[in-house]
Amino acid sequence: xxxxxxxxxxxxxxxxxxxxxxxxxxxxxxxxxxxxxxxxxxxxxxxxxxxxxxxxxxxxxxxxxxxxxxxxxxxxxxxxxxxxxxxxxxxxxxxxxxxxxxxxxxxxxxxxxxxxxxxxxxxxxxxxxxxxxxxxxxxxxxxxxxxxxxxxxxxxxxxxxxxxxxxxxxxxxxxxxxxxxxxxxxxxxxxxxxxxxxx
Amino acid sequence: xxxxxxxxxxxxxxxxxxxxxxxxxxxxxxxxxxxxxxxxxxxxxxxxxxxxxxxxxxxxxxxxxxxxxxxxxxxxxxxxxxxxxxxxxxxxxxxxxxxxxxxxxxxxxxxxxxxxxxxxxxxxxxxxxxxxxxxxxxxxxxxxxxxxxxxxxxxxxxxxxxxxxxxxxxxxxxxxxxxxxxxxxxxxxxxxxxxxxxxxxxxxxxxxxxxxxxxxxxxxxxxxxxxxxxxxxxxxxxxxxxxxxxxxxxxxxxxxxxxxxxxxxxxxxxxxxxxxxxxxxxxxxxxxxxxxxxxxxxxxxxxxxxxxxxxxxxxxxxxxxxxxxxxxxxxxxxxxxxxxxxxxxxxxxxxxxxxxxxxxxxxxxxxxxxxxxxxxxxxxxxxxxxxxxxxxxxxxxxxxxxxxxxxxxxxxxxxxxxxxxxxxxxxxxxxxxxxxxxxxxxxxxxxxxxxxxxxxxxxxxxxxxxxxxxxxxxxxxxxxxx
Ligand code: HEM
Ligand code: HEM
Ligand SMILES: [Fe+2]
Numbered sequence: 001x002x003x004x005x006x007x008x009x010x011x012x013x014x015x016x017x018x019x020x021x022x023x024x025x026x027x028x029x030x031x032x033x034x035x036x037x038x039x040x041x042x043x044x045x046x047x048x049x050x051x052x053x054x055x056x057x058x059x060x061x062x063x064x065x066x067x068x069x070x071x072x073x074x075x076x077x078x079x080x081x082x083x084x085x086x087x088x089x090x091x092x093x094x095x096x097x098x099x100x101x102x103x104x105x106x107x108x109x110x111x112x113x114x115x116x117x118x119x120x121x122x123x124x125x126x127x128x129x130x131x132x133x134x135x136x137x138x139x140x141x142x143x144x145x146x147x148x149x150x151x152x153x154x155x156x157x158x159x160x161x162x163x164x165x166x167x168x169x170x171x172x173x174x175x176x177x178x179x180x181x182x183x184x185x186x187x188x189x190x191x192x193x194x195x196x197x198x199x
Numbered sequence: 200x201x202x203x204x205x206x207x208x209x210x211x212x213x214x215x216x217x218x219x220x221x222x223x224x225x226x227x228x229x230x231x232x233x234x235x236x237x238x239x240x241x242x243x244x245x246x247x248x249x250x251x252x253x254x255x256x257x258x259x260x261x262x263x264x265x266x267x268x269x270x271x272x273x274x275x276x277x278x279x280x281x282x283x284x285x286x287x288x289x290x291x292x293x294x295x296x297x298x299x300x301x302x303x304x305x306x307x308x309x310x311x312x313x314x315x316x317x318x319x320x321x322x323x324x325x326x327x328x329x330x331x332x333x334x335x336x337x338x339x340x341x342x343x344x345x346x347x348x349x350x351x352x353x354x355x356x357x358x359x360x361x362x363x364x365x366x367x368x369x370x371x372x373x374x375x376x377x378x379x380x381x382x383x384x385x386x387x388x389x390x391x392x393x394x395x396x397x398x399x400x401x402x403x404x405x406x407x408x409x410x411x412x413x414x415x416x417x418x419x420x421x422x423x424x425x426x427x428x429x430x431x432x433x434x435x436x437x438x439x440x441x442x443x444x445x446x447x448x449x450x451x452x453x454x455x456x457x458x459x460x461x462x463x464x465x466x467x468x469x470x471x472x473x474x475x476x477x478x479x480x481x482x483x484x485x486x487x488x489x490x491x492x493x494x495x496x497x498x499x500x501x502x503x504x505x506x507x508x509x510x511x512x513x514x515x516x517x518x519x520x521x522x523x524x525x526x527x528x529x530x531x532x533x534x535x536x537x538x539x540x541x542x543x544x545x546x547x548x549x550x551x552x553x554x555x556x557x558x559x560x561x562x563x564x565x566x567x568x569x570x571x572x573x574x575x576x577x578x579x580x581x582x583x584x585x586x587x588x589x590x591x592x593x594x595x596x597x598x599x600x601x602x603x604x605x606x607x608x609x610x611x612x613x614x615x616x617x618x619x620x621x622x623x624x625x626x627x628x629x630x631x632x633x634x635x636x637x638x639x640x641x642x643x644x645x646x647x648x649x650x651x652x653x654x655x656x657x658x659x660x661x662x663x664x665x666x667x668x669x670x671x672x673x674x675x676x677x678x679x680x681x
Contacts, residue, residue, distance in 0.1 A: 010368065010434060013441035017372075020445045024452035031471070032399075039395040039463050046395050046463050092392045097321030099332030099390075105255035110462045111539035112398055113334055115612075116242070116254050118627040119539055128624045153628035157245040160253045168321045179394055185469065187461035188622035189535055 045183040049087040052077045052174050056181045058125055058193045066186025072198055077174055078136060087174075094175025097168040106159070109179065111187060117159065124173075124180040125193040132196050136173065143169040202574040203668045209572045213278045213289040213360075218570060219299050220275030221563050225658055227268035227306075228556075232654045234261040239647050242640045256317050259330065259337050260310065265551060266335055267306055272559035273416055274353060277373070279566060280423050281357055285364030291356045298356075302349045309342050326390060333397070335405055336387045343388050350381045368437035372444060373419040380412040395463030402458040409550070410479060410521070411451040417517075417558050418443045418486070421510065424561060425490065428507045429497040439489045446482035454479045460531045461538060469531045476529045480522035490514040502673045503568050503576045505587040505664070509561035512595065516553020524549050524602070536617040541639070542609035549602040552594075560657065567661055568672065575670035586660035590653045597650025601643045608639030 006012055042048040047069075055072035076082070082090065098104070104113035107120050128151065129135040142149045144166065146159035164172070207215055237257045241247050248257070278295065282288050289295060312329055319325030326332070327340040338346070354377055361370050387404035391397045422440045425431040456472020490511065494501075501507040524546040528537040537543070564587075568576050580587075612630045620626020630636060 008438070010438045010441065013438055013445065014368070017441045017444040017448070021448040021452070024448055028452050028455065031467075035399065035459070035464050035468075036396070038465050039393070039399060041393045041396075045465070046393060049392075088392065093321055095392045095394070096323065096326070100321050100325035100329070101318045102255045102259060102330060102332045102337070104332060104334055105258045105337075106253075108539040109394055110398060112401075112458075112462070113539070114255070114258055115539065115541055115544060116238075116258075118624045119622055122622070123624070126624045151624070151628075153625045153632075155245070155628050155632055157628075157631070158249065160250050162318070165320075171321065182395060182463045184461045184463060185466055187535060187538060188617065190618065190621035192621050192623060 047071065047178070047181045048084070049091045049174075049178055050082065050084055051181045052087055052091065052177045053081050054181075055196060055198070056124065056177065057196065057199070058122060058180070058191060064186070066189065067191065068183055068186070069181045071181060072196075075132075077177060078170065090171050090174040091178050093167065093171030094173070094178075095171075097164065097171055098175060101162045101164070110182070110184060116157075119188065120176060120179070121182075121184060121188060122180050122191050122193065124176040125191070127192060127194045129194055132194065135194065139173050139176075140166070140169055143172060202572045202671050203665055204572060205570055206572060207570070209570055211282045211288060212292045213282045213295070214566070214569065216289070216292070216295040216299060217275040217278040218566055219296075220271045220278065221566055223299075223303055223306075224268040224271040224275065224559065225563070225661070227264045227271065229654060229658065230310075231261055231264035231268065232651050234258070234264065236644075236647055236651060237261075239640075239644045243644060252314075253317075256313060260313055262335055263310075263313070263337055269413075269551075269555050269559060271302075272555075272562065273413075273420075275566075276420050276559070276562045277357060277377075279562065280420070281360050281370075282364075284367055284370045284423070285361045287360060287364035289356065290359040290363055291352075294352060295356055298349050298352050301345070305342055305345045305349075309338055312339070313337075323390070331390075333387070333401055336384075336401070340388070343384075347381070347384065347388075350384070354378070354381060367433075369419050369422050369440060372415065372440055376412055376415045376419065380408065380416065383407050383412065398462045399459070399464065402455060406455045406458055407452070409554075410454060411448055413555065414447050414451065414482070414517075414521075415444055417513070417555065418447070420558060420562065421486070421490065421513065424506070424510055424558075424565070425493050427565065428501045428503055428510065429494055429499075431493045431497065436493070439485075443482050443485060443489075446485060447479075450475050450478035450481060454529075457529045457531075457534065460534055473529065473531050477526065479529075480518070480526050483518045483522035487514045487518045501577065503564060504578065504580075504584065505576060505591070505660075506561045506564040506568075508587075508591055509557050509564065512591070513554065513557035513561060516549070516557050518553075520546070520549035520551070520553030520602075536613045537609065538617075540609050540612040540617065541605045541636075542613060545602050545605035545609050548605065549598065552598045563661055564664075567664060571665040571668075573672040574665035574668050575672055576665060577673040580664075581668060584664075586656055587664060590656035590660055593649055593653030593656060595653075597646045597648075597653055600646030601650065604639045604642035604646060606639075608636045608643070611636040611639070 039046045051071060053076045055075035057070040057072055058067050059070045061068045106114050106117040109120050129138050143164055147161050150158045234257050238254055238261060241254045316329050319329040330337045330339055358374055383404055386400045418440055422436045425436055426433055453471055454476035456468040457476035459468035459472055528534050528542050568574055611633050615633055616622055616626045616630035620629055
């Protein structure tokens with residue numbers, strides 16, 4: 001139809017749709033290259049797995065206006081300093097267990113998952129683990145038998161016993177420690193971490 | 200052809216495949232609702248099935264049943280319309296039937312393993328055989344590969360049929376969109392130790408499905424549906440479809456960034472994600488305008504009242520569930536506190552139901568009408584059509600009620616756990632026990648039961664609507680002049 005205005009024509013919108021989509025896709029791919037580089041383990045934002053040999057803090061940064069993870073001095077997990085391969089192997093065991101046991105259909109990690117149980121982003125730093133010297137023992141006990149060691153803080157919602165082996169539980173703890181060192185742009189905000197030497 | 204009697208000779212070959220998918224979809228929809236009620240109840244009675252059917256297992260079935268029934272509904276819808284759009288019959292009919300059975304049996308096996316094996320040791324073999332532990336795409340890797348093969352065969356069938364027949368604007372968009380939809384699934388098929396990397400790609404599947412490719416797919420179905428139900432003009436509908444694609448992909452692709460605020464990704468996503476996702480409601484407004492305007496021009500007369508009603512429910516549900524409820528928490532300044540709370544559940548329910556359950560139900564009604572020999576489904580159905588009207592009312596009331604209840608719980612959780620308590624373990628439980636949060640969980644369950652009654656009524660109606668009715672379908676010209 002010759003009377004159709006150009007901005008109402010099928011042809012115009014077809015071309016627009018194609019170009020807009022192509023442009024946005026190219027921008028996304030470009031940003032993805034950059035982001036993938038910045039979230040590879042061992043980068044500034046996502047630390048190497050050997051970070052489990054270190055103490056991890058979550059401290060206010062006035063310049064950024066948010067809390068951020070700060071990597072402190074040596075504090076090996078379970079008192080055992082691991083090299084890069086061993087650290088990765090332990091953390092990887094944790095990740096495989098977290099997936100195989102379906103933890104994210106009850107919990108959120110980095111805020112994604114299910115809402116039936118606490119967010120685990122900073123679980124390593126949670127004040128409920130009392131104090132640094134007993135934290136690892138308490139975590140291990142809890143994961144191996146969450147029903148007997150239930151807290152609930154007045155609620156009777158419990159984590160079921162998922163029959164973790166001790167190796168799996170140690171892997172999970174390593175995982176939680178490593179994850180707490182990821183720079184999440186201040187999420188969760190206002191989190192009050194467990195007291196550690198140097199605070 | 201005798202109106203009122205179910206007879207497969209009323210259907211074209213592709214449509215015979217389609218109704219198989221629709222039946223399977225309805226079974227899974229019912230399963231979704233049953234498991235939804237179980238996990239809703241576990242919030243109120245935490246000891247229910249503890250250790251035998253844990254929340255995690257039941258929830259996985261709830262959301263997986265949803266993903267699969269909706270995909271089945273979409274696949275069925277495409278088989279339904281492909282021959283009419285292409286003007287030839289389906290190229291590989293036996294192939295289409297074969298894929299249906301392979302797909303359905305695979306889904307059944309996956310569900311049986313979910314329910315009876317539930318979880319495995321922390322090894323790769325568990326992810327290959329039992330479940331991958333990644334929300335929505337928990338299906339084990341063997342099933343992923345199976346799904347990809349099925350999708351490829353399906354895609355071949357559809358593309359080849361259009362190639363043999365003729366192309367249209369709608370079918371062109373549809374086929375390109377299917378390529379993107381299937382390709383994105385690949386992004387969810389690998390394992391990474393690194394949780395940031397894991398979630399980066401996981402969101403490619405989830406977000407770029409529901410906020411880009413699925414939206415465009417239902418845009419195509421809607422465009423075709425408007426031509427079918429009210430006789431809208433093809434040229435106008437196609438132009439609108441292009442506009443919607445431009446707006447939806449223009450905002451939704453980079454809108455992906457609203458999931459990259461807090462997962463370790465760089466700070467520029469706060470700006471990019473916040474800005475583009477805030478624009479995502481624009482195409483959804485356009486869709487409402489389009490649907491209502493077109494239906495209005497045709498004075499809401501149609502040969503299939505239930506289908507038209509559900510198409511209108513789709514337009515509004517999409518706008519409110521995705522557009523309004525999504526916008527409410529999409530800016531990083533707000534999402535910092537609402538992230539991962541019952542807000543997300545509130546939005547997730549209204550959006551999936553409003554955008555995708557509705558349009559599938561509309562197509563089910565179009566299908567049953569034709570299957571029964573183009574039976575009358577306009578005004579003055581037997582019993583005044585009480586079943587479809589009540590199920591429409593109960594499903595929508597149930598969903599809106601659940602959404603509102605979840606929103607109140609979500610507010611409470613955001614304030615008490617996130618803002619005040621700083622999201623610790625104890626703050627989490629403090630929020631879960633506030634009176635308003637608990638009331639929200641209670642009312643969600645009440646409205647869940649209402650929704651469930653609506654579901655049963657819907658299935659009953661689809662099984663019986665038009666039975667014993669002898670009048671043929673109202674012709675659009677007739678209604679127009681009536
Ligand atoms: C019978 C009514 C239903 C009940 C009682 C129910 C209950 C639930 C519950 C308790 C959850 C878990 C939320 C959490 O992790 O805390 C959930 C998740 C979910 N349900 Fe339902 N549901 C129902 C129907 C539906 C329907 C009809 C849909 C969509 C069409 C749906 C879509 C979803 C989605 C998408 C999620 C995941 C939400 C997220 O992770 O944010 N549900 N549902
Ligand atoms: C029909 C389209 C849509 C569907 C089906 C949908 C569904 C969902 C679901 C199920 C979730 C929870 C994901 C999870 O389990 O973690 C979610 C999250 C989210 N959606 Fe949508 N959505 C849609 C459109 C939109 C739109 C248009 C917007 C913005 C304007 C939006 C904004 C968000 C945001 C910000 C989140 C993250 C919530 C959080 O931080 O926890 N959504 N969506
Ligand atoms: Fe999104």
